[in-house]
Amino acid sequence: MIQPRSQINQIAMYSPGKPVEELKREKGLSKIIKMASNENPFGYSPLAAEAIQSEMKELPFYPEVTSPILAEKLANRLEVSPDQIIFGSGSDEVIRLLSRTYINEGDEVVMAGVTFPRYKTNVVIEGGVPVEIDMQNGTHDLDAMYQAINEKTKMVFVCNPNNPTGTIVEKEALRRFIEKVPSHVMLVMDEAYYEYADSSQYLETLPLLNQYENMVILRTFSKVYGLAALRIGYGLMSSEMVSHLRKVKEPFNVNRLAEAAASASLDDDEFMHESINLNREGREYLNNSFDHMNLGYFPTQTNFIMVDVGAPAEEVYEYLLDEGIIIRPGHLMGYPTMIRVTIGKKEDNQRFIECLQAYLEKKNANVNQS
Numbered sequence: 001m002i003q004p005r006s007q008i009n010q011i012a013m014y015s016p017g018k019p020v021e022e023l024k025r026e027k028g029l030s031k032i033i034k035m036a037s038n039e040n041p042f043g044y045s046p047l048a049a050e051a052i053q054s055e056m057k058e059l060p061f062y063p064e065v066t067s068p069i070l071a072e073k074l075a076n077r078l079e080v081s082p083d084q085i086i087f088g089s090g091s092d093e094v095i096r097l098l099s100r101t102y103i104n105e106g107d108e109v110v111m112a113g114v115t116f117p118r119y120k121t122n123v124v125i126e127g128g129v130p131v132e133i134d135m136q137n138g139t140h141d142l143d144a145m146y147q148a149i150n151e152k153t154k155m156v157f158v159c160n161p162n163n164p165t166g167t168i169v170e171k172e173a174l175r176r177f178i179e180k181v182p183s184h185v186m187l188v189m190d191e192a193y194y195e196y197a198d199s200s201q202y203l204e205t206l207p208l209l210n211q212y213e214n215m216v217i218l219r220t221f222s223k224v225y226g227l228a229a230l231r232i233g234y235g236l237m238s239s240e241m242v243s244h245l246r247k248v249k250e251p252f253n254v255n256r257l258a259e260a261a262a263s264a265s266l267d268d269d270e271f272m273h274e275s276i277n278l279n280r281e282g283r284e285y286l287n288n289s290f291d292h293m294n295l296g297y298f299p300t301q302t303n304f305i306m307v308d309v310g311a312p313a314e315e316v317y318e319y320l321l322d323e324g325i326i327i328r329p330g331h332l333m334g335y336p337t338m339i340r341v342t343i344g345k346k347e348d349n350q351r352f353i354e355c356l357q358a359y360l361e362k363k364n365a366n367v368n369q370s
Contacts, residue, residue, distance in 0.1 A: 011121050020326070029324045033351060035342040036326040037228075038163070038193075038304045042278055042345070044226030044261070045271040051264035052257050063256045066246070070263045074234070077266060078206060083239040086246065087254045091192055091220040091233030092118045097245045098155070098216065098235070102186060103128040107154035112140045114165065114334045116190060119157045128154070138165035138298040138306065142177040149185060156181060159190040161197055164333050164340050166300030171203040178205075178212060188216045192233070193302040195224040195272065196279060202301065206236070213238050221258075223303060224275050225265040230258035279303050282343040289353045293360065304342045306330065309356065311363055313339050316356070323355045 020032045071082040088094040095118050103109065105127035111119050113132040120130040129152075133144045140158060149156065158177075161168050169177075181187045189205050205217055220233035232254055235245070265271070283300065290297050290307050297307040309316050316339055317329035330338030341352060 005125075007125050007127060010124050014117070014121070023321060023324070023326060027322065027324065032324050032326065033344065033348045034326045035344050035348065035352060036328045036340075038223065038302070038342050039228050040223060040226035040275055040303070041342070041348065042226065042275045045265045045268035047264040047268045047271075048225075048227065048261040051260040055256050055260040058256050061256075062252050063254060063259055065251050067254055067259050070259050073263055073266055078236070080206075080209065080236060081239065083242055084209070084236055085234055086237070086242045086249070087232060087234045087259075088249070089231040089233075089253050090222060091190070091218040091235065092116075093231075093249075093253060094218055094233060094235040094245075095119060095188075095190075096122050097249050098186070098188065099123055099126045099128070100248050101244050103154060106152065108150070108152040109155040109157065110145050110148045110153060111157040112145070112159065112162065114138075114162075115140075115157065115159045116163045116192075119159075119190075123155075135165070137167075138162070139167040140169050142169060142173055146177060146180055149182065153182075153185050155186040155188060157188045157190060159192075160203075161191075161193045161301040163192065163302070164304070164328070164330075165298045165306050166193075166302040166304055167298050168197060168199060168202050168301045171201045174203045178208060178215070181214065183212075183214050186214050186216060187212070188218065190218045192218065192220045193223055194219055195276060196303050197301040198276075198280070199301055209236055213240075216241065221262045221265060224272055224279075225262070226275070227258065227261050227265065230255070230261055232258040232262050278345075279343050282346065282349050285346070285349055286341070286343060286353070293357060304340055306335065306338050306340045308335075308338045309360070310337055311360070313337060316359060319359045320352075320355055325352055325355055327352075 020034050023032050067087045071085045074085060075082040099122035103123060103126035107128045108131050109123045109128050110131045113134045123130045131148050133141055133148055135141060209215055217236040222228040286305055295307050295309060297305055313329035313331040313336055317327060320327055328340040330340060
């Protein structure tokens with residue numbers, strides 16, 4: 001049998017949230033609430049739908065290699081140069097391009113112990129060594145991450161807000177960290193949930209981009225813009241880095257429909273702000289509900305919350321599946337009694353709380369009887 005590269009034996013296939021269609025078949029249910037994959041439950045801009053329909057006539061033709069029209073539009077919005085932007089099939093493709101371009105065999109890459117798993121996967125595939133630093137209360141320990149940087153370090157990942165915990169790092173602590181990271185070490189700031197962050201302690205890194213040439217900022221159209229299925233994200237970095245990444249990316253990695261939808265979405269701030277406001281309302285409702293139920297949770301700056309249900313996460317996950325609700329069990333992420341739940345529509349949030357409360361009441365009743 002032909003054997004894969006040794007690195008492949010060190011990684012596992014990415015485990016997504018359970019598909020709605022699969023749960024319908026398994027449980028014979030018609031109504032499913034998916035609160036597992038941090039998708040935007042409020043849809044996407046009507047302008048994006050119109051743009052997709054208009055672009056359908058161009059399907060026989062390849063898209064432009066660098067998405068120049070979208071790059072120009074986004075650059076104007078962010079006040080950067082178009083040649084500082086590279087698009088990917090989701091921001092996770094940009095992570096892969098960074099790893100493919102810059103990681104050599106034996107290079108070390110510093111990251112949080114519980115964070116987006118594609119950092120570690122891509123580093124391992126390229127023969128690099130992931131250096132995972134324990135979290136502090138679900139938050140990056142920047143001091144320990146800095147101490148882990150040595151002569152072998154090629155790259156550092158900071159997911160801010162962090163997935164899966166939803167936390168952010170304190171503004172001044174992050175600013176000091178950015179200042180201290182050596183200029184020959186790439187600092188990748190993954191800001192996939194940037195638009196949801198409203199804390200006064202959240203650091204705006206974009207103004208620092210030209211000051212620190214080793215900095216990369218990752219963002220996406222998958223979350224607040226609701227274009228997850230179209231797979232389009234982007235990286236902001238020096239034009240020199242972009243030129244290197246373009247050498248290794250697939251020529252037509254971003255499709256025409258994704259480009260058109262992303263471009264149109266940038267014209268609809270009303271939809272974006274509505275999504276943010278509805279998410280904030282849902283976050284407050286869930287936080288208040290968890291407080292009422294005496295459940296601890298990480299303070300989130302995203303469209304999801306990690307809550308400690310005080311019971312085996314896998315058991316809670318299975319119970320909620322029977323009720324037609326898909327969440328993410330924390331035992332897969334190093335938190336055996338926590339679950340991650342995407343903030344949904346008002347009625348979905350209420351249904352989730354009803355079912356979680358019913359589970360906890362049943363569990364407590366069983367404990368008291370025994």
